[in-house]
Amino acid sequence: MMKRKHRVIISLIGFMGVIGLIFPALSYSGPEKVLQIGAIFPLSGRAATWGLAAQKAITIKQKEVNARGGLNVGGEKYKIEIIWEDDKYNAATGRMAAEKLVNRDKVKFILGSQSSAVLLAVQPITEPQKILFLLNSYAKEVLSPDKPYSFRMVLTSNEILQGMYPWAAKTYPTLKTVAFIEPNDASGWSIEKDCQRIAEQNKFQMVFSQFYERGTSDFYPLLNKLLAQKPDFIDFTGAAPGDQALIVKQVRELGYKGKTFAGTTIDPIQFCKIAGLANSEGHISNTHDLLGAYTTDGQRKYHDDYIAIYGKPFDPVTPKYHVYLDILLQAIEKAGSLDPVKVKETMEKTENWETIFGASKFGGKEHYGIKHQIITPVYVSELVGGKLVNRGTMMPTLP
Amino acid sequence: MDFAFFVQVFINGLMLGLTYVLIASGFSLIYGIMRLLNFAHGEFYMLGAFATYLLSEHLGLDYFTALILSMIIIAGLGMLVYRFFFRPFRDQHDPSLVIALGIAMLIGGLALLIFGEKDKSVSPVVSGVIQILGATLSVERMVVIFSAILLMTALTLFIKFSKTGQAMRAVAQDREAAALQGIGVDSTFMLCMGISSALAGAAGALLAPLFFVNPFLGMHAVLKALVVVVIGGLGSIPGAIAGGLLLGFVESFGTTFLGDITEMMGFVMVMLVLLFRPQGLFGHG
Numbered sequence: 001m002m003k004r005k006h007r008v009i010i011s012l013i014g015f016m017g018v019i020g021l022i023f024p025a026l027s028y029s030g031p032e033k034v035l036q037i038g039a040i041f042p043l044s045g046r047a048a049t050w051g052l053a054a055q056k057a058i059t060i061k062q063k064e065v066n067a068r069g070g071l072n073v074g075g076e077k078y079k080i081e082i083i084w085e086d087d088k089y090n091a092a093t094g095r096m097a098a099e100k101l102v103n104r105d106k107v108k109f110i111l112g113s114q115s116s117a118v119l120l121a122v123q124p125i126t127e128p129q130k131i132l133f134l135l136n137s138y139a140k141e142v143l144s145p146d147k148p149y150s151f152r153m154v155l156t157s158n159e160i161l162q163g164m165y166p167w168a169a170k171t172y173p174t175l176k177t178v179a180f181i182e183p184n185d186a187s188g189w190s191i192e193k194d195c196q197r198i199a200e201q202n203k204f205q206m207v208f209s210q211f212y213e214r215g216t217s218d219f220y221p222l223l224n225k226l227l228a229q230k231p232d233f234i235d236f237t238g239a240a241p242g243d244q245a246l247i248v249k250q251v252r253e254l255g256y257k258g259k260t261f262a263g264t265t266i267d268p269i270q271f272c273k274i275a276g277l278a279n280s281e282g283h284i285s286n287t288h289d290l291l292g293a294y295t296t297d298g299q300r301k302y303h304d305d306y307i308a309i310y311g312k313p314f315d316p317v318t319p320k321y322h323v324y325l326d327i328l329l330q331a332i333e334k335a336g337s338l339d340p341v342k343v344k345e346t347m348e349k350t351e352n353w354e355t356i357f358g359a360s361k362f363g364g365k366e367h368y369g370i371k372h373q374i375i376t377p378v379y380v381s382e383l384v385g386g387k388l389v390n391r392g393t394m395m396p397t398l399p
Numbered sequence: 400m401d402f403a404f405f406v407q408v409f410i411n412g413l414m415l416g417l418t419y420v421l422i423a424s425g426f427s428l429i430y431g432i433m434r435l436l437n438f439a440h441g442e443f444y445m446l447g448a449f450a451t452y453l454l455s456e457h458l459g460l461d462y463f464t465a466l467i468l469s470m471i472i473i474a475g476l477g478m479l480v481y482r483f484f485f486r487p488f489r490d491q492h493d494p495s496l497v498i499a500l501g502i503a504m505l506i507g508g509l510a511l512l513i514f515g516e517k518d519k520s521v522s523p524v525v526s527g528v529i530q531i532l533g534a535t536l537s538v539e540r541m542v543v544i545f546s547a548i549l550l551m552t553a554l555t556l557f558i559k560f561s562k563t564g565q566a567m568r569a570v571a572q573d574r575e576a577a578a579l580q581g582i583g584v585d586s587t588f589m590l591c592m593g594i595s596s597a598l599a600g601a602a603g604a605l606l607a608p609l610f611f612v613n614p615f616l617g618m619h620a621v622l623k624a625l626v627v628v629v630i631g632g633l634g635s636i637p638g639a640i641a642g643g644l645l646l647g648f649v650e651s652f653g654t655t656f657l658g659d660i661t662e663m664m665g666f667v668m669v670m671l672v673l674l675f676r677p678q679g680l681f682g683h684g
Contacts, residue, residue: 048516215619242518
């Protein structure tokens with residue numbers, strides 16, 4: 001009895017084994033092709049907020065493409081694999097990561113850091129080897145005619161403020177004077193220059209400008225000096241999100257009644273929690289509520305994809321980083337090739353790109369000397385009762 | 400410059416200085432007794448802020464209970480770190496330094512992994528502002544100022560008059576002679592680590608509602624603490640108080656009158672102290 005039972009079990013196991021061997025063999029169609037793309041971002045350290053936001057947005061695009069069977073390159077399907085490297089917001093670490101990606105992993109495409117120092121250290125590796133480098137940083141010098149394989153995929157303060165300052169001048173005609181607070185590093189200096197130039201173009205008078213060291217948490221001494229100049233609004237576009245909230249909190253404690261303004265994205269929940277609800281009222285930023293007005297279908301889909309993968313709450317800092325992988329993959333499909341030279345040429349020739357923000361393009365020939373700066377719409381919103389209220393959108397004009 | 404403006408700058412300096420005192424006093428205490436530059440001290444400060452955040456914002460405890468519990472938790476953690484990491488390398492200067500740096504990196508990395516990179520905030524305990532001689536100060540900051548003064552007074556009295564405090568001073572002066580007198584050097588070190596960590600935890604807990612909480616607070620804090628204790632004198636609590644207040648006033652007046660270059664002033668002061676009084680303002684040669 002027992003023997004028969006054993007025989008039945010063994011037969012069943014054998015049958016299942018055969019089925020297990022046959023079915024994968026039937027569906028097998030050669031090794032799956034994989035396109036490896038390098039990504040160097042600050043995934044730890046003080047700038048991790050931005051790096052991890054970029055990682056989320058890029059992963060959403062990667063999952064979307066892989067879910068539909070992969071990327072179509074000249075009739076062949078490729079699964080997308082991202083090799084993540086942490087630059088720790090440090091130039092030497094970023095350079096080592098780039099060396100590894102290029103020489104060991106043999107990637108042809110790299111999505112790049114938010115740190116100007118990292119980018120400037122990585123470009124001498126990517127440019128001579130014709131590695132397509134899609135990057136982000138507010139520093140002007142990361143784009144230039146002698147860096148033909150570098151494309152900036154996120155708007156800088158130059159483009160954002162060219163949209164926001166005219167809006168501020170039109171919406172609040174009583175605003176005449178402005179004060180700037182920026183971090184004391186390459187990004188801060190570059191942003192401060194943009195701020196001054198664009199404020200002047202829009203007839204705002206600068207009455208104060210000072211840099212602060214990153215890591216500062218007590219802004220009272222600086223704000224005390226600033227308030228003596230009685231600015232109508234304060235712009236701290238280059239400050240980290242937490243610093244922005246602290247500046248708002250402390251300047252309100254010191255009795256400031258004017259407007260606060262930053263050409264960057266914020267997380268409204270986090271911002272109001274740190275700054276205080278009442279203090280945050282009316283704060284102007286480059287953040288966009290994807291469930292509010294002026295929103296495209298692509299943005300709504302991105303919102304839903306984000307919630308499906310990461311759950312609530314939605315992080316409004318992430319959407320701008322979606323463009324990185326989105327445009328690269330569109331360009332590879334259009335070029336029908338994985339050759340970075342051909343992909344680069346496609347990116348240069350194509351006039352319009354459909355992104356989650358709607359129609360986008362590359363520009364900046366006059367300002368940067370090369371037409372490698374992405375131009376997507378600029379958004380402006382205000383915090384009202386702790387919630388983002390979209391006030392408008394405009395396409396920056398970049399010659 | 401009118402009088403109210405001057406008072407504002409002065410009060411800003413006092414507040415900033417007391418913040419530094421809070422962070423630096425524990426750092427200095429450890430060096431004074433254990434001869435250890437504990438670079439993980441800043442991470443204990445960060446963990447104190449996170450403990451308060453978790454206890455008050457997630458477990459719903461009132462702020463002051465959260466503060467006391469945070470101090471106890473961080474003190475316990477400090478003692479564990481001493482037992483398992485510093486004790487095996489006692490009296491070995493270089494390995495201890497490397498271990499301290501390693502622990503700092505480990506705690507910072509774990510905090511980033513567990514709490515995430517985003518800034519968190521602790522709800523303010525009190526709100527509103529008060530006017531002092533025309534200067535504005537938030538009530539929140541007043542609470543920190545009084546708490547810092549209270550903590551520093553308690554620490555000074557404890558070290559000066561309590562039996563345990565006297566034992567700690569004896570160990571600091573000559574640990575072999577102290578051991579011959581029956582003072583447990585190891586238990587004194589353990590206690591010293593506990594008190595120092597509790598102070599770091601208290602600083603984190605007190606400053607959490609004022610600023611924000613994130614895993615990166617530690618490194619900036621320990622750098623400031625290092626500047627303060629070098630100026631005041633390594634191992635001297637009065638030195639940490641004087642150094643912290645001095646740095647606070649220099650930064651406040653410097654930011655007002657000199658602008659961006661003020662951040663360098665702390666390091667310039669360190670260089671001057673090292674050149675002309677290497678033992679620091681209150682240190683012993």
